Amino acid sequence: MIVQISGLSAVADRYDGFVLDLWGVIHDGVVAYPGVAETLAALKAAGKRTIMLSNAPRRAAALIEQLTRMGIARDLYDEVLSSGEAVYLELQRRSDPVFAALGDALYHLGPERDRNVFDTLTYRSVDLDRADFVLNTGPVEIGETVGDYQSVLERALARRLPMVSANPDHVVIRQGKRITCAGALADRYADMGGQVVSRGKPDPAIYAVALAALGIEDRSRVCAVGDALHTDIRGARAGGFDAVLVTGGIHADELGIKWGETADPVRLAELARHHGETPVAAISKFVW
Missing domain, CATH: 3.40.50.1000 (HAD superfamily/HAD-like)
Known part of the structure; x- marks a missing residue:
């Protein structure tokens, strides 16, 4: 069975940095989820480095603007990387x-x-x-x-x-x-x-860029937080580090839950087996 934790504080001591998904973790595409700003503030207060890693098809600056409009202040997280930014760089460098x-x-x-x-x-x-x-x-x-x-x-x-x-x-x-x-x-x-x-999750190449941006060499000291087993969790494994699954995101319907509700352990285990990916833990939402 996958361990379900009440918040990131239960595992934070294991890691120096966190790779955070956006859609389904930080926001729903329109508004930030309740408690996100407070959770980011807690990570910062605990001395954890953070990078927002999104498969959004636009450059990082646009994501920063979006987060700011949602009330997520720029000083609450360290770095931002998107699949759109990665494609931009590839098109530029060739x-x-x-x-x-x-x-x-x-x-x-x-x-x-x-x-x-x-x-x-x-x-x-x-x-x-x-x-x-x-x-x-x-x-x-x-x-x-x-x-x-x-x-x-x-x-x-x-x-x-x-x-x-x-x-x-x-x-x-x-x-x-x-x-x-x-x-x-x-x-x-x-x-x-x-x-x-x-370019983007779960391609290991984008995780190498994310780790370099975090400035953390020991991959065992980095944890990804995402809501998709086939991209966030699979990508973290390919990148060589741990991942925590947010169950209230893209897999909520499969688990028969709404945002913020705790998943049935048996259904969660079956879902993980179906995708062939096992996170180190699961949380219902992005909370400290």
């Missing part, structure tokens, strides 16, 4: 062979708010018929599904365009509703035979 082979003309599959992933770089945003590759940041409108983009994916595949996905997540929970993300579009494209490259 050190990875896949990125180095991309052309300069991109088709942006995604909403205008995600343009900061590329709009200060030397790429041209063009229509699909003239593009060298697809930059996927997810559906344009909330509520759209993979099926809404099937024709776009088919056109891209007919031209054998590679796809860069700036968010590996399939879904997020936005105020209790499941919202399709870029990862679902990328997986459909890959299933169709398209070439896809992405």
Whole structure:
């Protein structure tokens, strides 16, 4: 059975730093969860380093602005890293062979708010018929599904365009509703035979960047806190450190609970076995 703890204070002494997910842990996409600011303050008071690590398909500065609007002051956490920031850096550096082979003309599959992933770089945003590759940041409108983009994916595949996905997540929970993300579009494209490259959780590479930002060399002294077994918990394991699962996030429906409720131990164990991932502990919500 997975140990369920009342808050992070039960395990905090084991770690010097925490890698914190955003959606499902810190906020629900619109507002911060109750008690988050106080929990971050407690981590800081305990001398713990923190980094917000999100699969959001936009740059870190945009996430900081969002957190500030939600009432999470900038001095409550140390660093911020996003999959969008990681993609931006890859597009800028072109050190990875896949990125180095991309052309300069991109088709942006995604909403205008995600343009900061590329709009200060030397790429041209063009229509699909003239593009060298697809930059996927997810559906344009909330509520759209993979099926809404099937024709776009088919056109891209007919031209054998590679796809860069700036968010590996399939879904997020936005105020209790499941919202399709870029990862679902990328997986459909890959299933169709398209070439896809992405950055973000659970890719071990992004955890190496996170650890460097924290300035902690001993991976056993770092713990991730996330709500998704297939990204947050799997990524932490791939990165070589522990993870605590927040049960009130993306898996709440599977566990038959609402945010803040304690999961049934048997159902939690079955869920972990299904995903093949076992966190060191579980908490109902992000609390100290």
